[in-house]
Amino acid sequence: MKGRKTIKLVQAATGAVVLTLLMQLMGVFGYGQYTWMCFLPLLMFFAFGADFKKIPEMLVSYAVGEVWCVINSLVMGVFVSAFGADNMVMSNIVPTILVIFCILTTHENLLEGKICSNVPCVFMGLATSFFTFMLQQPINFGHLFAFWAFGIALAVCLVMSGTLVCSAIFGKERTIQALTPLAVLEAQQNHK
Numbered sequence: 719m720k721g722r723k724t725i726k727l728v729q730a731a732t733g734a735v736v737l738t739l740l741m742q743l744m745g746v747f748g749y750g751q752y753t754w755m756c757f758l759p760l761l762m763f764f765a766f767g768a769d770f771k772k773i774p775e776m777l778v779s780y781a782v783g784e785v786w787c788v789i790n791s792l793v794m795g796v797f798v799s800a801f802g803a804d805n806m807v808m809s810n811i812v813p814t815i816l817v818i819f820c821i822l823t824t825h826e827n828l829l830e831g832k833i834c835s836n837v838p839c840v841f842m843g844l845a846t847s848f849f850t851f852m853l854q855q856p857i858n859f860g861h862l863f864a865f866w867a868f869g870i871a872l873a874v875c876l877v878m879s880g881t882l883v884c885s886a887i888f889g890k891e892r893t894i895q896a897l898t899p900l901a902v903l904e905a906q907q908n909h910k
Contacts, residue, residue: 786821
């Protein structure tokens with residue numbers, strides 16, 4: 719398509735400005751040191767194909783990952799009580815194996831296709847929660863979830879602003895075609 723690269727450059731410039739300006743809100747509200755957290759949901763959102771329909775499962779699965787962090791702490795506490803903190807295998811490795819097995823079995827198997835079955839987002843919630851606990855950060859699960867939700871909102875703003883500006887300049891049809899991934903366009907042409 720003629721002009722595809724130009725349209726994508728305009729979208730990239732628009733997205734860069736919008737994203738950078740909106741990220742400043744983290745500092746305005748006193749959480750500038752956690753701005754990095756906004757990039758994690760951006761990565762996930764685009765890895766899932768910038769599919770707006772995935773947003774609810776990204777939010778719910780992230781929150782479920784935070785719950786798994788609490789469960790992991792409880793399980794490790796039981797094992798530490800039973801086997802002692804000095805027993806690395808029984809106080810750390812075995813409980814971690816059990817919790818990861820439970821996460822994968824629950825979300826990839828038992829709850830497959832449900833709103834809480836987005837395993838990458840479950841693990842992201844678990845990992846960022848570990849960060850909070852292990853490094854004794856002055857934030858809690860509510861903060862983490864808010865940062866996650868804000869990062870998803872940033873992704874939506876990035877996509878929407880780029881699409882709106884490009885549509886205004888190049889027209890809606892050209893913009894949609896230019897911003898459609900090449901693999902999708904090729905698959906559409908192969909089905910014709």
